[in-house]
Amino acid sequence: MTKVAGMASRLVRGTAIACGVAAVAGAGIGYALGDPVQPEDILPARKLSDGVCGRLGDVASLLPPASKASREPVTLVQNGTSTVTCTAQSGSGRRTFSSAVVKLTVTPYGGRDIGAGKAPLTPAQNAKWTWERSPLETVPDRPYPSKLGRTPSGLGGESWAINALVVRGDIVVHVVYTASPIEQKAAEQAALVLADRAIWETK
Numbered sequence: 001m002t003k004v005a006g007m008a009s010r011l012v013r014g015t016a017i018a019c020g021v022a023a024v025a026g027a028g029i030g031y032a033l034g035d036p037v038q039p040e041d042i043l044p045a046r047k048l049s050d051g052v053c054g055r056l057g058d059v060a061s062l063l064p065p066a067s068k069a070s071r072e073p074v075t076l077v078q079n080g081t082s083t084v085t086c087t088a089q090s091g092s093g094r095r096t097f098s099s100a101v102v103k104l105t106v107t108p109y110g111g112r113d114i115g116a117g118k119a120p121l122t123p124a125q126n127a128k129w130t131w132e133r134s135p136l137e138t139v140p141d142r143p144y145p146s147k148l149g150r151t152p153s154g155l156g157g158e159s160w161a162i163n164a165l166v167v168r169g170d171i172v173v174h175v176v177y178t179a180s181p182i183e184q185k186a187a188e189q190a191a192l193v194l195a196d197r198a199i200w201e202t203k
Contacts, residue, residue: 035116035117037118037120041120042111042113042120043111043122043123044111045108045109046123048082050081052078052198053077053104056076056104056197058074060074062102062190063091064091083106083107084105084107085103085106087101087104089102100178100180102177102178104173105173107174108170108202109130109172112129122170127171128167130167130172134165136165142166142192144166146165146166146192147164147165148191150163150184152184154180158180158181158182159181162177164195166192168203171202175194177190
């Protein structure tokens with residue numbers, strides 16, 4: 001009786017394994033034959049909390065020093081929870097005074113259909129795919145994959161518009177940092193610090 005039960009148990013296990021292999025093979029064959037991707041196969045983008053921008057804190061230290069008086073705190077105002085936009089502005093905007101405008105966009109990516117016969121991209125793959133296609137310049141030796149673009153304005157390069165793009169997992173952060181007067185390296189560093197903060201707050 002024990003021998004018969006053992007044989008039956010092995011038969012059940014063998015059947016289950018065979019069914020599992022067949023299912024995996026069937027899925028592979030389905031993609032290979034060009035079956036369309038079903039909506040349920042594509043992972044949706046996650047929603048972010050409504051306090052992401054607030055958690056980035058006072059960004060006054062990342063802006064050009066004020067020409068007069070003590071600096072007031074500068075906080076980022078949030079819009080949205082699917083794609084989040086954080087904005088802040090400091091200064092008079094006149095050329096005789098310091099000024100800065102910061103716009104930070106946090107985009108959580110979902111999966112992506114890349115055509116019949118192909119498995120859909122995961123959220124992280126889709127975010128990296130988007131980051132890789134940006135024409136900005138890759139920044140080496142960074143904790144997260146990063147790219148930068150910079151545009152000078154004004155006389156003597158005292159004003160800069162910096163674009164920073166950083167990716168981690170399914171999140172892409174895009175910072176547009178425009179400030180005057182400021183040195184190029186200081187502007188680039190400020191934009192990357194803001195991007196890193198946003199990446200950290202969305203882990």
